């Protein structure tokens with residue numbers, strides 16, 4: 001039976017995708033966010049839409065391939081502007097062992113039917129990125145079907161469309177409690193503005209705060225602590241055209257006057273005693289590293305650096321779907337939520353509206369974590 005009224009708790013890319021799918025299929029949806037939609041992790045992400053970095057298991061890879069495809073379909077429905085940038089992805093290494101690993105992964109991906117082209121550093125400068133410093137003979141992998149997304153703008157478009165389909169939006173209002181009925185099923189949300197909301201179902205899409213929201217229904221959702229630092233640069237001219245994993249730094253455009261930087265090596269300093277503790281220090285390291293690859297970024301100015309926690313369930317995989325022991329409680333919590341948001345949104349909305357859980361999500365159900 002379909003629920004009468006569904007609250008989606010958290011309006012980042014994941015919650016917005018769930019809410020939009022529900023609203024366009026005629027459900028009565030209320031989107032609730034403690035802050036402003038799209039201003040959580042979804043705005044401080046590298047935002048690379050990919051399956052090439054998801055070879056840890058075939059099931060996870062297949063889900064991410066469906067995620068990439070779902071973005072293309074979404075762009076067909078919503079229009080690409082101002083969020084969708086299907087410009088492919090470049091990746092290379094600067095030492096032998098790392099390069100061998102990248103090439104091995106590319107070979108596996110080809111066997112799995114995923115498109116990848118091998119090229120040289122000279123070709124990269126000629127065909128793709130004229131501003132990049134890279135040895136002529138470097139071995140570079142180009143993934144033509146990958147993309148980057150402007151997360152905040154995507155959320156904005158989805159909320160706009162969900163509202164046009166009848167969804168309600170409550171912003172600046174945190175869910176403080178979830179009351180359950182005699183059957184243990186969710187009934188009422190208590191909000192931080194003092195109001196209460198009667199519902200038949202809730203979707204926990206609270207990103208890094210999902211553990212806290214799960215606790216409101218007596219659920220223990222174990223999550224990792226995995227912080228990442230992201231810097232936005234203001235640029236008079238943006239010297240890069242696509243998302244790139246260069247040997248020590250990830251670089252992508254972020255619109256007409258902005259570039260985003262991230263580095264797993266610099267993330268590793270966040271919790272290290274000897275590392276810089278302030279985001280500004282991490283931002284300066286990211287900027288210095290980026291200039292070694294794209295010297296033109298020397299003229300750019302750091303606009304802001306933020307350290308945010310990735311929403312990663314304890315085993316590293318998404319937690320998506322109903323939890324049968326708590327009727328009306330659903331989870332949509334995942335790392336790689338930029339890539340996976342559109343496919344998770346579509347599949348979870350179908351499940352909520354009476355469908356069976358999709359086989360693509362079989363390995364990623366909430367019940368694998370004891371309640």
Ligand SMILES: Cc1cc2nc3c(=O)[nH]c(=O)nc-3n(C[C@H](O)[C@H](O)[C@H](O)COP(=O)(O)OP(=O)(O)OC[C@H]3O[C@@H](n4cnc5c(N)ncnc54)[C@H](O)[C@@H]3O)c2cc1C
Nearest residue numbers: 010012013014034040041042045048175207228336337339
């Ligand atoms: C450094 C970094 C790099 C990344 N790179 C990539 C990448 O390249 N590709 C990729 O696919 N993914 C990437 N990710 C992961 C991706 O960004 C996230 O998985 C995704 O943005 C999560 O979206 P979300 O909607 O779950 O969370 P969020 O965007 O954080 O949204 C959650 C929302 O819930 C709200 N909320 C929380 N608690 C409550 C409450 N009690 N009541 C009401 N509202 C509440 C918050 O205000 C927030 O708006 C990266 C993440 C990081 C940190």
